[in-house]
Amino acid sequence: MKFTPPLQSATLIKRYKRFLADVTLPNGEEKTMHCANTGAMTGCADTGNTIWYSTSDNAKRKYPNSWEISVNSKGDHICVNTARANTLVTEAINQQHIPELLGYDNLRTEVKYGQENSRIDILLETSDALQRPPCYIEVKSVTLLDEKNGTGRGYFPDAITLRGQKHLRELMEVVESGQRAVLFFAVLHTGIENVSSAHHIDADYSQLLKQAKDIGVEVICYQADISPQQMKLTSAIEFIDN
Incomplete structure (x- = not known):
């Protein structure tokens, strides 16, 4: 499964309300995106992790970006989009x-x-x-x-x-x-x-x-x-x- 369009990177600030996450983009802008994961996400959502996100072309979505991958401190890649x-x-x-x-x-x-x-x-x-x-x-x-x-x-x-x-x-x-x-x-x-x-x-x-x-x-x-x-x-x- 290839990611099309390509994923983009950001730095995780926090995940909250189960379905939302705040991140910092490479240009310093802060953005809120969707998190399609209802679990505890233990070890997958630490502040400062590099994350990779997708962007939807659905204009009706309140949050067009979706958190797809988290990279932990050991460099392990984790798909958090269940x-x-x-x-x-x-x-x-x-x-x-x-x-x-x-x-x-x-x-x-x-x-x-x-x-x-x-x-x-x-x-x-x-x-x-x-x-x-x-x-x-x-x-x-x-x-x-x-x-x-x-x-x-x-x-x-x-x-x-x-x-x-x-x-x-x-x-x-x-x-x-x-x-x-x-x-x-x-x-x-x-x-x-x-x-x-x-x-x-x-x-x-x-x-x-x-x-x-x-x-x-x-x-x-x-x-x-x-x-x-x-x-x-x-x-x-x-x-x-x-």
Whole structure:
């Protein structure tokens, strides 16, 4: 996925009200921009970080600029725009870069399903559902890095997520109905080397994820290559059970 038009850089002043961030442009001007991230953004939003932002041509937007990438003090690149995760995974599947998800004829996004009124991020199907059942894929963006012990361990979620818990219950129902369900962690932090569930942040989510794996929900983790020019999923990394 290439950034068109190219991203521009600024220095972060602060993020606030969840969806807003103030930055300083290279010419000294201060600007407020949109932040498409509802999480805690721990380690991704420190004052003084270099950030990269996109500009929308939609004249109706109150804030035409969107914060896309943060660069931390170690030089790690972090995509903070969680909406990009679905695009990256969809692109990688269409380009046949995810071996675990080959062999399907059709890809649909945002399809309604489940008992709790959910929408699956990606639904893969074949012309013969009896021979190969559909594959339901829930995509999650991972940006939380444990920097205390230097292991490169990434965690999800970075805040308590009732919505994420609901998605795990829905995926378990998919497996129980005889279909395939995948939890796909798109790792959007170049300093992360492996992923675990964040039991210390959301114990209920962690327990549900263990249950989901036990009944057959698959967990796939892919690292992203991130730069101000483009992003793409490059390689599988390990999911480590707590």
